[in-house]
Amino acid sequence: MRRTLDARHDRFPLRTPFRIARGVKTAADVVSVTIGEGGMVGRGEGVPYPRYGETIDGALAQIEAVRSLIEDGATRAEIAAALRAGAARNAVDCALWDLEARLAGTSVSALAGVRPVDAIASAITIGIDTADAMAGAASRAAQVPLLKIKVDRDGAADQIAAVRAVAPTPRLIVDPNESWRVEDIAARLPMLRAHRVDLLEQPVPAGEDAGLAALGGAIPICADEALHTRADLDRLAGLYSHVNVKLDKTGGLTEALALVAEARARGFGVMVGCMVCSSLGIAPAMLVAGGADFVDLDGPLWLAEDRPGGARDHAGILTAPVPGFWGTHACA
Secondary structure, eight states, rough: OOEEEEEEEEEEEEEEEEEEEEEEEEEEEEEEEEETTTTEEEEEEEEOOGGTOOHHHHHHHHHHHHHHHHTTTTHHHHHHHSSSHHHHHHHHHHHHHHHHHHHHHHHHHHHHOOOOOOOOEOOOOOOSOHHHHHHHHTTTTTTTTTEEEESSHHHHHHHHHHHHHHOSSSSEEETTTOOOHHHHHHHHHHHHHHHTEEEEEEEGGGGGGGGGGGGTTTTTTESSSTSSSGHHHHTTTTSSSEEEHHHHHHHHHHHHHHHHHHHHTTOEEEEEOSSOOOOOHHHHHHHHTTTSSSEOOOOGBBBBOOOOOOEEEETTEOOOEEEEEEESSSOO
């Protein structure tokens, strides 16, 4: 039976601006894909990211270019060969997983051979602001298991100190989004240790990270922008202790699962993250997050309004979307 395909741009305004070192977001712009077959539909979502040269129009054009392949019943492997890793492939890959599960009357977790995740501790992210404003936000999340703070180059020390002063308990991820240099890390090591920073996420530009080897593992450092697929792991060895797996970088759940397995086999710690997105982007990522060392899937919490039935947060514990939202054959 021939499939149907719908791909569109959806926009979700944020409840408050999201600031990182390279800019400010006021809305989550996503590509939503629906693939139908035999009376069932599967859904997926991707977030085109300008840092990687992606746009909404570009992602939609990529999907349109393989429309006939999808409608003729292409497998996930055939789609992976036809589309490069990125947001477009992520949306299609996750929609196909969802469709397969519904047609088979089972769940994606069962098809993938992974344990379903109903709830998981996930970072609450604090965007860049003044140190006082970031402390105010941290004070309202001081009891969560894991905090993540976005910092810039000049104000980082004050921002980290202000957050730690009001939130001494949570594990802490610091994310400069490529705005530091290796010498900044070396100079700030005493400060980072004093404030018990558990993980430093992509502090330096991805193409300028060879100097991280000189730090000799002085602090756990996670590759984010430097990691997309398994093909990147060889270069990252000896530079990073952890890798941040995001489905919009891997190009879907299929590659994400394989990447986690290979990263673990090579001795990397694993973080599972996301873009600012709706819960349709988070539901498949939760299947990758089980057993991860760090989980950062709070993207939908930034939205003024999520998709109905989406994930919910309870004091830093993220609860999966309602049954039938994605990845199961049961109706919501």
